[in-house]
Amino acid sequence: MWNVLKAEVSxxxxxxxxxxxxxxxxxxxxxESEMTKNPKPIEQLIKFAMMGLIVPxxxxxxxxxxxxxxxxxxxxxxxxxxxxxxxxxxRIWQYVLVFLSVAPIWYYLIGRMGVASSWALTWLIITLIxxxxxxxxxxxxxxxxxYQEKKxxxxxLTLFWGSGLLLVVPIFIGLFYEGVRNVYESIAKLxxxxxxxxxxxxxxxxxxxxNLRVFLKRESYVQSHKPExxxxxxxxxxxxxxxxxxxx
Amino acid sequence: xxxxxxxxxxxxxxxxxxxxxxxLDIEPGIVVGLIGPNGAGKSTAINSMAGLLRTDGGETHIxxxxxxxxxxxxxxxxxxxxxxxxxxxxxxxxxxxxFLAQFFPDWSNDRAKELARRFDLDxxxxxxxxxxxxxxxxxLVSVLARSPRVMLFxxxxxxxxxxxxxxxxxxxxxxxxxGKHSVLYxxxxxxxxxxxxxxxxxxxxxxxxxxxxxxxxxxKWRKLSFVAGREIENLPGEISRKRDGNQVMVISADSxxxxxxxxxxxxxxxxxxxxxxxxxxxxxxxxxxxVERA
Numbered sequence: 001m002w003n004v005l006k007a008e009v010s011x012x013x014x015x016x017x018x019x020x021x022x023x024x025x026x027x028x029x030x031x032e033s034e035m036t037k038n039p040k041p042i043e044q045l046i047k048f049a050m051m052g053l054i055v056p057x058x059x060x061x062x063x064x065x066x067x068x069x070x071x072x073x074x075x076x077x078x079x080x081x082x083x084x085x086x087x088x089x090x091r092i093w094q095y096v097l098v099f100l101s102v103a104p105i106w107y108y109l110i111g112r113m114g115v116a117s118s119w120a121l122t123w124l125i126i127t128l129i130x131x132x133x134x135x136x137x138x139x140x141x142x143x144x145x146x147y148q149e150k151k152x153x154x155x156x157l158t159l160f161w162g163s164g165l166l167l168v169v170p171i172f173i174g175l176f177y178e179g180v181r182n183v184y185e186s187i188a189k190l191x192x193x194x195x196x197x198x199x200x201x202x203x204x205x206x207x208x209x210x211n212l213r214v215f216l217k218r219e220s221y222v223q224s225h226k227p228e229x230x231x232x233x234x235x236x237x238x239x240x241x242x243x244x245x246x247x248x
Numbered sequence: 249x250x251x252x253x254x255x256x257x258x259x260x261x262x263x264x265x266x267x268x269x270x271x272l273d274i275e276p277g278i279v280v281g282l283i284g285p286n287g288a289g290k291s292t293a294i295n296s297m298a299g300l301l302r303t304d305g306g307e308t309h310i311x312x313x314x315x316x317x318x319x320x321x322x323x324x325x326x327x328x329x330x331x332x333x334x335x336x337x338x339x340x341x342x343x344x345x346x347f348l349a350q351f352f353p354d355w356s357n358d359r360a361k362e363l364a365r366r367f368d369l370d371x372x373x374x375x376x377x378x379x380x381x382x383x384x385x386x387x388l389v390s391v392l393a394r395s396p397r398v399m400l401f402x403x404x405x406x407x408x409x410x411x412x413x414x415x416x417x418x419x420x421x422x423x424x425x426x427g428k429h430s431v432l433y434x435x436x437x438x439x440x441x442x443x444x445x446x447x448x449x450x451x452x453x454x455x456x457x458x459x460x461x462x463x464x465x466x467x468k469w470r471k472l473s474f475v476a477g478r479e480i481e482n483l484p485g486e487i488s489r490k491r492d493g494n495q496v497m498v499i500s501a502d503s504x505x506x507x508x509x510x511x512x513x514x515x516x517x518x519x520x521x522x523x524x525x526x527x528x529x530x531x532x533x534x535x536x537x538x539v540e541r542a
Contacts, residue, residue: 003351075332075334078300
């Protein structure tokens with residue numbers, strides 16, 4: 001399993017990390033620059049294009065590739081002498097590593113607040129959603145490569161468009177409605193109080209579990225019996241003591 | 249010695265289609281061709297046996313090891329090749345092979361290099377830069393380099409040019425000569441089957457319609473043409489019959505029995521023509537009545 005993780009780190013980790021770092025640095029720039037504080041119309045347009053269109057489009061593109069990448073990678077790993085648990089663990093840990101490695105930057109962005117705080121929070125939410133969907137996707141695929149081809153395509157498209165909308169919509173809403181932006185900022189300010197970690201964890205659980213449930217339910221429907229990886233199994237993978245139930 | 253592949257009561261259900269229950273034993277040292285029309289369940293059967301599909305019933309043993317998601321021992325003995333190779337796209341072929349090599353103790357770098365040379369495959373190119381045919385070659389090298397005891401091939405020559413296809417079949421032939429390996433080989437290209445298969449399985453609508461040796465099939469199946477002024481009863485082994493005026497053409501799965509009965513009915517000197525694997529396969533898949541008669 002470590003061989004796979006090592007390969008993944010060298011193959012994809014630095015690339016993902018680089019992309020996230022670039023966007024984070026852009027976030028810092030927009031947080032700190034004079035352009036953000038007192039923008040001219042042309043600068044406002046550039047900001048709109050960068051933050052409202054290019055960044056979300058890139059994130060959607062990355063996510064779309066990720067869904068396909070996951071599907072292919074898991075299909076390959078399932079042919080290696082690895083159990084399905086090891087395959088899922090490998091995939092999940094990779095994303096946990098990426099997330100943890102950028103956590104300080106998120107912390108910095110949220111800490112800076114200011115005009116662009118809504119972006120910081122939005123991006124944090126985006127990351128969490130993407131992470132949650134990716135986990136759900138990994139579990140589902142590792143557990144059930146055997147989706148009927150058509151159903152798998154529907155699933156992939158649902159994940160793509162669903163997560164794509166989740167990525168883009170909050171950003172656009174925040175762009176056009178000051179009221180919404182104020183809500184973002186109020187929430188973001190809360191993150192600096194002792195409530196911050198509680199909100200963060202709630203967000204994580206609130207996004208992760210429903211996604212997993214939907215995913216597992218869908219699989220359950222397709223297979224008409226209990227999936228081999230349940231939600232509790234999923235969390236047990238982090239402790240490394242998962243035991244598999246046989247297919248009923 | 250263990251049975252190479254042992255399948256017992258294997259069932260996989262999809263909406264509107266059920267594979268099985270399949271019961272199948274494949275002994276070491278033979279190549280079995282899996283033939284069937286599109287949608288017959290060939291890929292489903294192979295993917296189920298390879299542990300890539302969760303089945304709705306039954307079990308598969310590879311070289312004695314139960315195919316299960318909890319155990320991995322059986323994976324060392326199994327080589328699986330589909331028509332959809334997956335690699336780390338930005339890595340070269342050599343690096344992809346290096347990655348796979350660490351999982352398999354029986355991996356031979358020399359063998360991988362030799363196969364790549366025979367397939368005329370440039371291992372220094374990134375996987376993303378390889379053509380469909382070359383990707384398939386890399387996939388084949390990655391499986392054959394570890395000489396698994398059991399190989400499941402699902403349309404492995406799809407997209408390959410005739411030269412590479414022929415090279416692959418030659419390599420397979422050499423591997424099979426050791427008598428230690430077994431292959432279940434699904435394809436639409438019947439000339440491939442004709443070249444390497446010892447036995448044939450015809451899968452129709454998710455069920456095994458016929459399993460027999462290739463030689464038996466080629467020995468027994470014949471086209472019989474004769475003149476008959478009157479209608480004659482169904483003949484033993486008869487698969488299909490066409491009549492054009494007094495001229496009758498019968499396809500028989502047991503030509504000796506058919507000819508014997510024809511003599512008894514007064515039909516003498518029929519023209520008996522041997523059939524190719526292609527013709528036999530078409531007759532079985534087209535008619536489907538063989539399923540009922542078999």
